Amino acid sequence: MPEDHASETTSGDTRYNVKQSETHWQQVWEEQGCFAVSEQSDKPKYYVLEMFPYPSGRIHMGHVRNYTLGDVVARFMKARGYNVLHPMGWDAFGLPAENAAIENNVHPAKWTRENIATMRGQLKSMGLSYDWSREIATCEPEYYKHEQKMFLDFLREGLVYRKESWVNWDPVENTVLANEQVIDGKGWRSGAPVEKRKLAQWFLKITEYAEDLRAALAGLERWPDRVRLMQENWIGRSEGAHIRFDMEGSDEKLEVYTTRHDTIFGMTFCAVAANHPIAARLAEGNAELAAFVEECNRMSTSEEAIETAEKKGFDTGLRVRHPFVDGKTVPLYVANFVLMDYGTGAIFGCPGHDQRDMDFARKYGLDVIPVVAPRDVDPATFELGDEAYIGDGVIVNSDFINGMEIADAKAAVADRLEADGIGERAINYRLRDWGVSRQRYWGCPIPVIKCDACGVVPVPDDQLPVVLPEDVELGGAGNPLSRHPTWKHVDCPTCGKAAERETDTFDTFFESSWYFARFCSPHTEDIGFSRDAADYWMPVDQYIGGIEHAVLHLLYSRFFTRALRKCGYLDMDEPFAGLMTQGMVCHETYRDDKGWLFPTDVDRQGDQAVHVKTGKPVTIGRIEKMSKSKRNVVDPELIIREYGADTARLFMLSDSPPDRDLEWTDAGIEGAWRYLNRVWRGVMQPRAAIGEAPPADASAVEGAALDVLKLAHRTIDGVTGDLGRFHFNKAVARVRELTNALEDLKDENADAAAVRRFGWETAIRLLGPMMPHLCEELWRGLGHETLLVEQPWPEAEAAMLSLDTVEVGVQVNGKMRGTVSLAPDAPEDDARAGALALETVKAAIDGKDIRKVIYVPNRIINVVV
């Protein structure tokens, strides 16, 4: 077992007592209401938010990193004079609660509430500056009743609809998944291959905002480019045209979406998706086609399946008329590679210039007509093998567009389609509407009633909330809510006849799509949030969390905010003005012949490792994200108990920038622990006297003391900039430079003592947001009666930022030959004289004529010969 550093106390306070100190200051901050938030303030507002956790049981290192980053920002901005909102809550609905219920025979509500209690205690031990009075848990009716109201408002505004549609079905979770929750054809949680099913589902019209959501990304300047790009790709705007084809012997039209209308004269077939209405109708009288449709629906959508699946089609026997070539018709297929989800679920095939179409044409012996020829090839001899030509070129074999560039041809075809009334320019999006129905118990009930006579009827306002029943039987087949004996049976609010409740619940991303707004209002009011409070606090100035929500949660929230605006809840489009995505916390993996091992089971010795109990060798594996399955986890609670929260916080901030992955190592945490104690000793057991006050007249300080004094001011300046840009690792490095210099300043005179006073106080104030308990303790240790957490951020004196001399690099022909010490902004003549006086420079010039001298003041002088 590791040594219990934190509880080690010796007489006479020779060592920092972490436990006592951290508990003490947490209590003081709470008693004094240091983090209590108020909308009544003449300060500018700042809303910092970390993605709220799912109450899975215990906090993990990812939480520690996330919440440390947020806390540093919150404390820093508070010190800088902002009115800070920094809340915390629980994303409390979700499947693990149901699984735990089935496995351990404990009710999801109890399991969830107990986990919240545990995790709240763990977070409190980190000393985070939350206003806990605004804590929320999304599984409580006090929370979810508001979103039931929102849903009904959305319904009124036409933002919600119910539709029978093909959906992604997770066979393990026994529920529907949104498109965003299908990763590589598998359920995002279960990892099980997703199946297609046809179900009646509630949808939110996110596609109505597709263009707005896409265009507004450009304005999210404080978001990582990566995330904006991912959302842009997800929304997937494309520009093309709709074409309505006539069919032979039928009045029905075939509507197709294409981005290559320039290749219309290369069309040799058309195809529809297996679940296209035309296919469905034809299948009714055709058993063979019905079987083919069935086969397509069974096909998995996984990457692997798509790669290996053959392009298959079924000739319907119907023929489609070419819009511009009299008498020409092409066959209509049902094809397994056409998606009902995209465009119109129907395509025209131009094998010459699309590889899929080419594969299909070769398989079924269809014509291939090249209609785009590369510029450097004679169109008369241009031929295609089995490879489609998808490059740039000139249009050929194409009647009225011959000789045109692709872009011009597209325009000409679109004009003609529009003039003939058989098509028009169209913009298409990959984004699908958000299906929010889930066939699960532990979620927010969808507040509608299904009546045979009246159809779907919203639950009247005075009957909200629709509360989840607690007496349910979990573990059977299907949704426990629909199996409940009484819950779903209600009278129709409209006609009074017997009716049934909707037994589906909301996707849990529903709750996280507006929780940031809920935090804006105190819990005293019986509303989700007040318009005034939202107008005051929103948008979130800095949002911090994992990259895994780049599309899911962050896109839903952006949509939800727009929908709320439409319903008059608030007055902005974008919920998160600034976004920081943190990297993962990683650790080495260990395994022996029996499987993965916890780090606590392993004794690491140099390059080797053995099992602590058996002494048998252990294989050291790759460094990977901490995960329960690989067992490469370190329990934050043990770390905080052993080293204290400040040590863990410092480690999280020290070496790696926040957006990069961070490797947890014992050596690293030890290093942070050593530094914490070093700072404590620097103040409480200084090697040389610390004065009672900072220098009264800074301009009178001289010598080594002056250097340190100036360094302290430069450190303030640098750390302020670093923290403002979230360069926490650089901020830590800067403070370490300062404390190193303070330790080295050994002069025993009044100036030095006064400078030490100033220097240590500065270091403590700058470290305050990172190691709040230690710094509060040392602030008191330096004799202050006030609380550090209430102190304003230190400011550097401009006069102290200037240096007496600067070291300027000297180059000859661009090669470094030495340095000269010059006054800041020294004139070129001085620099030149200094440079030419250097022996190394003389040797390098070797008597040659100086052709040119390039001098960049304070940086470099380059002599060119």
Add this chain to the structure above:
RNA sequence: GCGGGCGUGGUGAAAUUGGUAAACACAAGGGACUUAAAAUCCCUCGGCUUCGGCCUUGCCGGUUCAAGUCCGGCCGCCCGCACCA
């Protein structure tokens, strides 16, 4: 396949708009203190070297007085999307 990003010591990383590469740490090695250990403190720490220097930011080339940084081409790794018409 499409889109994007990243390659700097043994390791994590620093390096304003191109201007002294490796700050600050971790690990390692040596020393001091100690009966001993822990803790602490001091020193060394990119490579080669004939001790004058020379080389060094994945590789090759280019622009420039000057390139880790800009441009072009490779190599490697990572991420997102993907039968998207």
